[in-house]
Amino acid sequence: MLEEGKLFIGTSRNPDDTINKGEYLDLKYANRHGLITGATGTGKTVTLQILAESFSNAGVPVFCADVKGDLSGIAAIGEPKDFLEKRAQAIGLDPYEYQEFPVIFWDLFGEKGHRVRTTISEMGPLLLARLMDMSEAQEGVLNIAFKLADENGLPLLDMKDLRALLTYMAGETEKLSAMYGNITKQSLASIQRGLLVLEQQGAEHFFGEPALRIADIMRTTNDGRGAISVLAADRLMMNPRLYATFLLWLLSELFEELPEVGDPDRPRLVFFFDEAHLLFDEAPKVLIDRVEQVVRLIRSKGVGVYFVTQNPLDVPETVLSQLGNRIQHALRAYTPREQKAVKVAAETFRPNPAFDCFEAITQLGVGEALVSTLGAKGVPSMVERTLVRPPSSRLGPITDPERQKVMAVSPVAGQYDTDLDRDSAFEMLQRRAAEAAKAEEQQREAEEQEKPREGRRWTLPGYADDAEEVEDRPRRKNSSRSRPGYQRQTVTEAVIKSVARSAATSLGRALVRGILGSLKKGL
Known part of the structure; x- marks a missing residue:
């Protein structure tokens, strides 16, 4: 046979139910x-x-x-x-013989077989767009993201890598649109929402390494x-x-x-x-x-x-x-x-x-x-x-015990069961953002040091050279303002005292001149 x-x-x-041929x-x-x-x-x-x-x-x-x-x-x-x-x-x-066969069990979720993964880069924009049911405009933006990652050496391995890249693109839409074509924040936000839906459906188990x-x-x-x-x-x-x-x-x-x-x-x-x-x-x-x-x-x-x-x-x-x-x-x-x-x-x-x-x-x-x-x-x-x-x-x-026994002797046992998270777009973009923030802070500090101080004047050593130093200088303990019961005078009181002081000064000068004049005549 x-x-x-x-x-x-x-x-x-045959039509009469007789055996014909193999x-x-x-x-x-x-x-x-x-x-x-x-x-x-x-x-x-x-x-x-x-x-x-x-x-x-x-x-x-x-x-x-x-x-x-x-x-x-x-x-x-x-x-x-x-x-x-x-x-x-x-x-x-x-x-007719009964037989068992060499089987390797696989499972995207790692529950009933060895984990099956691929990277975002290997999946590619076409299949990923199909998976996320994207519009033509969104698929175009996704293609730009993959192009940007290739040109800048950013490995897209898992979903957090793609999410970090999309976040970066959202902050540079004007610059990137001039280079690759129109990129709208609405399309980027829609793709981000699609990634969230995939993650809730368990797709994050599928993307990664090994x-x-x-x-x-x-x-x-x-x-x-x-x-x-x-x-x-x-x-x-x-x-x-x-x-x-x-x-x-x-x-x-x-x-x-x-x-x-x-x-x-x-x-x-x-x-x-x-x-x-x-x-x-x-x-x-x-x-x-x-x-x-x-x-x-x-x-x-x-x-x-x-x-x-x-x-x-x-x-x-x-x-x-x-x-x-x-x-x-x-x-x-x-x-x-x-x-x-x-x-x-x-x-x-x-x-x-x-x-x-x-x-x-x-x-x-x-x-x-x-x-x-x-x-x-x-x-x-x-x-x-x-x-x-x-x-x-x-x-x-x-049964489950039989499945576990088959998996234990599998030729790929231990090769795919542990996640590997190597340096990729997520980590690289984080470092670039931190370096850019540090450079900006250093530039700000340099500008502050080079900026001339307004209102500076020549002063003797030990004397205050600006209003802040005068204000911060400690007051004498025997100051009249520090005495109990002192109250700040009003503007009217200050004017009356100033006029009285001026009048007293003028009267004093006149008396002095009169006395000195009498002395000269007597001499």
């Missing part, structure tokens, strides 16, 4: 991407699980998101169950199996925009860092994007163009991308056309939109004259799917109605 260089998906059925995914064309769709409860997660198991056994690392928490069972050996044994017997899977190294999600074990990286996304799904932005960032990092390898015999990494519709909901055209570019070109890097969603209409046509391997679970056709989705799904397959695709999609049972994969020379195979094989690992979630 198993074939070398191919992944066994299940066994197709359905496979050729490893050589696994990097041509794929799509897994179907209504809730039809078996999409199990299909994702059996594909991840098969890729791991083939030596291909896998990255996938565990949205509901039940994908974590892939780290534990399968438990014998009657319905699994019956399915294996029905499709001719012999031998940042995730791509090599750590592309590991293989000593026995040649590919490691399966499982992202705990049950809490992350409380903020769907952050979830979608993170996975898009990861795809972009893979695209930028990995070298060209052409068409290898097997992929270097397979990436499963569960709840893929979250990536495209209300996404601007520039972001969809970015996704299309990454999906189209990352194939030559040896990376296969598989979108998992409920409805094929969730994926834009420009991206849908790049997905060569298709697994379609049951869809319901109760509403006009659902009927349109079933029609679109049916028309994307290479027809099989043995049955009607439209009717088959609405009649598929749980664990049953329409399968079409790329065959010789990359040509899509004729669609087949297929019973999907049962998983070898545990069907359902693992």
